[in-house]
Amino acid sequence: xxxxxxxxxxxxxxxxxxxxxxxxxxxxxxxxxxxxxxxxxxxxxxxxxxxxxxxxxxxxxxxxxxxxxxxxxxxxxxxxxxxxxxxxxxxxxxxxxxxxxxxxx
Amino acid sequence: xxxxxxxxxxxxxxxxxxxxxxxxxxxxxxxxxxxxxxxxxxxxxxxxxxxxxxxxxxxxxxxxxxxxxxxxxxxxxxxxxxxxxxxxxxxxxxxxxxxxxxxxxxxxxxxxxxxxxxxxxxxxxxxxxxxxxxxxxxxxxxxxxxxxxxxxxxxxxx
Numbered sequence: 726x727x728x729x730x731x732x733x734x735x736x737x738x739x740x741x742x743x744x745x746x747x748x749x750x751x752x753x754x755x756x757x758x759x760x761x762x763x764x765x766x767x768x769x770x771x772x773x774x775x776x777x778x779x780x781x782x783x784x785x786x787x788x789x790x791x792x793x794x795x796x797x798x799x800x801x802x803x804x805x806x807x808x809x810x811x812x813x814x815x816x817x818x819x820x821x822x823x824x825x826x827x828x829x830x
Numbered sequence: 831x832x833x834x835x836x837x838x839x840x841x842x843x844x845x846x847x848x849x850x851x852x853x854x855x856x857x858x859x860x861x862x863x864x865x866x867x868x869x870x871x872x873x874x875x876x877x878x879x880x881x882x883x884x885x886x887x888x889x890x891x892x893x894x895x896x897x898x899x900x901x902x903x904x905x906x907x908x909x910x911x912x913x914x915x916x917x918x919x920x921x922x923x924x925x926x927x928x929x930x931x932x933x934x935x936x937x938x939x940x941x942x943x944x945x946x947x948x949x950x951x952x953x954x955x956x957x958x959x960x961x962x963x964x965x966x967x968x969x970x971x972x973x974x975x976x977x978x979x980x981x982x983x984x985x986x987x988x
Contacts, residue, residue: 790928791865791938791942792928792929792930793928795938801941802941803941803942805942806864806941806943810867811867812864812865812866812867813865815865816867828927828928829858830858830861830862830927830929
């Protein structure tokens, strides 16, 4: 099993490099994961997206689609891609300590 | 001999058909590329142009004749209202998957940073004007320009 050392902790990650154990996630770890993705600072808008992803995942067991993210997170598509240039759903999931979204949309 | 597989960095997707089932795959692939952080552009040609023509994009239909995938006898498929029925069914299933209707999807894909082009030869063939197209269309370009813009990209024809 691959591991990642963040915030002084050794964390197990899945094949996509996302945290294998969601309960180990902290906001500190999120900041380190963001830095790995080239996001120097997590702004309130980043957090709005990450927290929305997490709340949907906790309730439904999968991450929301990009359409739902656009409609319900309060952040529009253009801004989503500015915040997470390499793919908003995928990157926000990783930073939020969730597995890579399964859906195609 | 094995070589390391290179991740895809750019795609150019050609949409050449104007039926609902002809248009959606290209849109889903373009959106999916952007979601993976892959650069993407869409090039609409021939009847694919219907997907970016303002008056038509919301009204694309499933082809019920000459479409063996539907498993419907040709004569049945030709009955009045059959295409509308099949279209309604498919739209319902598409909506269930949270895939947007074509006009909304086009805006979403464009906002995601995917360039959208119309094929110049077809635009001339059908006597269309810039104003006939939805505002997401970035430009009307020739095949040559399409290849130039696709430098380094994988080209996908649908």
